Amino acid sequence: MIAVKNLTKKFDQFTAVDDLSFTVQEGEVLGFLGPNGAGKSTTMKVITGFLAPSAGTVTIDNHDISHDAIAAKALIGYLPEGAPSYGDMTTQEFLRFIASVRGFSGDALNQRVDKVIEEVDLESVRHQTIDTLSKGFKRRVGLAQAIMHDPKVLILDEPTDGLDPNQKHHVRELIKNLARDKIVIISTHILEEVTAVCTRAIIISQGRIVADGKPAELEARSRYHHAVSVRLSEAHDLQADLAGQKGVASIEQDPADPLSFTILAEGGEAIYAEVSEIAKNRNWPLEEFHVQRGQLEDVFRSITQKAQPLEAVQEDAA
Amino acid sequence: MSNLGIIFKRELLGYFATPLAYIFIVIFLITNGIFTFDLGGFYVRGQADLLPFFGFHPWLYLFMVPAIAMTLWADERKTGTIELLLTLPIRLSEAVLGKFLAAWVLTGIALLLTFPIWITVNYLGDPDNGVILAAYLGSWLMAGGFLAIGSCMSACTRNSVIAFILTVAICFSFVIIGSPILLNAFPDWVPQGLVDAFSALGFLTHFDSISKGVLDIRDLLFFTVFIGAWLLASAIVIEMKKAN
Numbered sequence: 001m002i003a004v005k006n007l008t009k010k011f012d013q014f015t016a017v018d019d020l021s022f023t024v025q026e027g028e029v030l031g032f033l034g035p036n037g038a039g040k041s042t043t044m045k046v047i048t049g050f051l052a053p054s055a056g057t058v059t060i061d062n063h064d065i066s067h068d069a070i071a072a073k074a075l076i077g078y079l080p081e082g083a084p085s086y087g088d089m090t091t092q093e094f095l096r097f098i099a100s101v102r103g104f105s106g107d108a109l110n111q112r113v114d115k116v117i118e119e120v121d122l123e124s125v126r127h128q129t130i131d132t133l134s135k136g137f138k139r140r141v142g143l144a145q146a147i148m149h150d151p152k153v154l155i156l157d158e159p160t161d162g163l164d165p166n167q168k169h170h171v172r173e174l175i176k177n178l179a180r181d182k183i184v185i186i187s188t189h190i191l192e193e194v195t196a197v198c199t200r201a202i203i204i205s206q207g208r209i210v211a212d213g214k215p216a217e218l219e220a221r222s223r224y225h226h227a228v229s230v231r232l233s234e235a236h237d238l239q240a241d242l243a244g245q246k247g248v249a250s251i252e253q254d255p256a257d258p259l260s261f262t263i264l265a266e267g268g269e270a271i272y273a274e275v276s277e278i279a280k281n282r283n284w285p286l287e288e289f290h291v292q293r294g295q296l297e298d299v300f301r302s303i304t305q306k307a308q309p310l311e312a313v314q315e316d317a318a
Numbered sequence: 319m320s321n322l323g324i325i326f327k328r329e330l331l332g333y334f335a336t337p338l339a340y341i342f343i344v345i346f347l348i349t350n351g352i353f354t355f356d357l358g359g360f361y362v363r364g365q366a367d368l369l370p371f372f373g374f375h376p377w378l379y380l381f382m383v384p385a386i387a388m389t390l391w392a393d394e395r396k397t398g399t400i401e402l403l404l405t406l407p408i409r410l411s412e413a414v415l416g417k418f419l420a421a422w423v424l425t426g427i428a429l430l431l432t433f434p435i436w437i438t439v440n441y442l443g444d445p446d447n448g449v450i451l452a453a454y455l456g457s458w459l460m461a462g463g464f465l466a467i468g469s470c471m472s473a474c475t476r477n478s479v480i481a482f483i484l485t486v487a488i489c490f491s492f493v494i495i496g497s498p499i500l501l502n503a504f505p506d507w508v509p510q511g512l513v514d515a516f517s518a519l520g521f522l523t524h525f526d527s528i529s530k531g532v533l534d535i536r537d538l539l540f541f542t543v544f545i546g547a548w549l550l551a552s553a554i555v556i557e558m559k560k561a562n
Contacts, residue, residue: 011561048405051561074407084398086328088335100324101406145402 001025002047002153002183007056009042009207016042018207019056024200026152029179031198031215032187035304039207040187041081044157047185048078060153074102077151079159083142087131091122091141094130095148102149112148120144120174136167143171153183160193172197191296195219205304215296222294223249223302225268228275231288232259241282247271262292321408325416326423333424338386346382346428353378354435367445371435372453372529376493376521379464384485386421387468388478391556395476400560414553418462418469418545425461429454449531456528459541460521464489466548473555496520 002024009017045051049065058065063072160168203211254260333339353374394400471484524537
């Protein structure tokens with residue numbers, strides 16, 4: 001278990017992380033979201049023991065990262081932002097170096113390095129100098145070193161940044177496979193990633209937690225939650241048909257496509273049945289008709305732009 | 319292998335993975351040759367010793383050693399590998415010492431490869447090999463002192479060129495502190511004890527006596543403490559400046 005208690009990190013006058021508290025349990029894949037400069041990377045740097053906290057504590061399985069650093073660090077696999085590695089070494093040399101620091105030697109080391117190279121699919125560049133690798137391969141080398149000792153805690157700072165869609169998919173599958181009975185923390189600003197791999201998401205803004213919940217719960221906060229999207233084949237006055245309908249908050253027309261409408265639900269109530277009933281009775285010229293789950297992006301924007309502390313947002317939701 | 323050994327091995331192999339180590343060694347040997355035989359008047363002196371050879375080492379190290387030391391930490395910071403290295407389960411002291419030792423061993427290798435000069439002097443005459451051995455040790459210790467300064471300067475910045483210039487400047491001051499020109503510049507009213515204490519900080523004072531074959535424990539202690547202090551300072555600087 002990772003326990004972060006009242007964590008604060010200041011750089012001179014600037015407070016990057018402001019009194020952050022949360023715990024992460026085994027089996028959880030936590031997505032760490034926030035706009036650039038929100039304090040995501042700083043938080044990760046403190047959790048991994050790279051930076052010392054200004055106040056507060058971080059414990060990894062009861063090992064305090066400040067006072068029992070070696071034991072805590074031994075439990076963590078970390079992919080720093082930008083996946084740095086020693087560019088003048090070959091993939092294999094670099095991974096062998098990491099494996100020996102992680103306590104492997106002899107046959108066990110060879111086997112482990114081979115296993116990781118296979119898992120992250122690096123066989124083709126095994127003897128290539130890291131400096132000459134493409135961005136995608138470099139990222140995978142970084143991932144390979146992070147999972148080298150099959151760590152209990154995996155902390156990945158923007159693991160899919162700069163990868164093509166196939167590589168992204170591959171890395172996400174890898175993370176999902178690794179995640180069983182592990183703690184995984186991923187920082188990202190790609191929201192689809194959260195829905196794809198995370199079991200929980202924390203949104204931080206200006207160093208404070210502004211939302212914490214399952215991705216689905218966060219989506220439910222979106223004003224698009226349970227909204228009905230329709231696309232018509234010819235013009236029709238939806239406004240008149242829906243006027244006075246209970247549960248319908250408003251109708252938005254897509255500025256790019258005048259025949260597409262989104263019917264927003266009041267308070268996120270399910271309005272699918274009512275709207276479809278009206279559509280049938282009034283003979284809407286329907287081409288498409290579907291219900292939205294909510295847009296994480298919309299939640300992200302509304303929360304981080306308001307940038308209110310957690311309590312206030314919870315009141316809003318309640 | 320211990321963590322110190324693992325870091326040491328990686329760093330040393332790192333030097334030889336790029337042309338850096340080879341270029342360093344070749345340039346070191348060529349300059350040594352020029353200094354000794356040409357400028358040092360090795361043959362003209364008609365003496366079977368290596369004083370001209372070792373006499374130039376402080377000035378040679380002044381530019382060669384900072385060139386090795388400048389990347390020690392600056393590059394780690396620049397490429398972000400410092401974050402990788404310091405989140406591995408190792409102590410900062412192991413990283414600082416491992417990197418330093420690797421660079422020090424590289425200068426040691428370069429120094430050992432000057433052995434043809436030693437063979438030459440033995441072929442031509444009958445030198446005191448004990449003195450030569452002591453001088454080699456003194457020279458290597460002095461290189462370690464330069465390197466330790468370089469390690470600390472490299473930790474101060476992510477720009478290795480700045481690290482190089484700072485290291486040269488500080489090393490230069492430690493070289494000239496003990497030189498007669500500077501010591502004579504002290505006015506008469508300055509107590510002799512103070513002048514002595516000042517000159518005792520200089521590299522030349524200690525290196526000269528070692529290279530004459532006088533292995534005084536105080537000289538050895540000076541270099542050991544000097545290296546230790548600068549490495550400690552490196553660790554403190556790294557700890558303080560990790561965030562930027």
